[in-house]
Amino acid sequence: MNERIRELAEQAWDETKEEFGSFVDDSGEIDFTFLHAYTEKFAELIVLEVLAVQENLISNGHNAWHLHKPTKKHFGIRL
Numbered sequence: 001m002n003e004r005i006r007e008l009a010e011q012a013w014d015e016t017k018e019e020f021g022s023f024v025d026d027s028g029e030i031d032f033t034f035l036h037a038y039t040e041k042f043a044e045l046i047v048l049e050v051l052a053v054q055e056n057l058i059s060n061g062h063n064a065w066h067l068h069k070p071t072k073k074h075f076g077i078r079l
Contacts, residue, residue, distance in 0.1 A: 008049060012042035047075045 016038040017023070023038075025031045050071060057064040072078070 004049070005046070008045040009042055012038055012045055016041050047071075047077065051077065 016034060020031065020034045020037065023031055023034045051068065054064045054068045054071065058068065
């Protein structure tokens with residue numbers, strides 16, 4: 001796994017843990033609400049990372065607008 005992806009996974013886990021406290025419910029079972037929130041947070045961080053790479057390309061003079069706006073639209077990020 002790419003190191004940056006690993007870092008994003010850890011960040012998503014930490015942020016989800018802050019919000020929920022634990023990934024198990026009161027009965028000791030896996031809390032699927034936690035896992036769902038973690039998965040969404042991880043996906044969001046990956047999309048934001050992709051957009052940041054595109055923004056970096058754009059700011060360095062590369063024509064990446066043809067990628068940037070469709071990517072935002074596809075993932076439901078405000079334009």
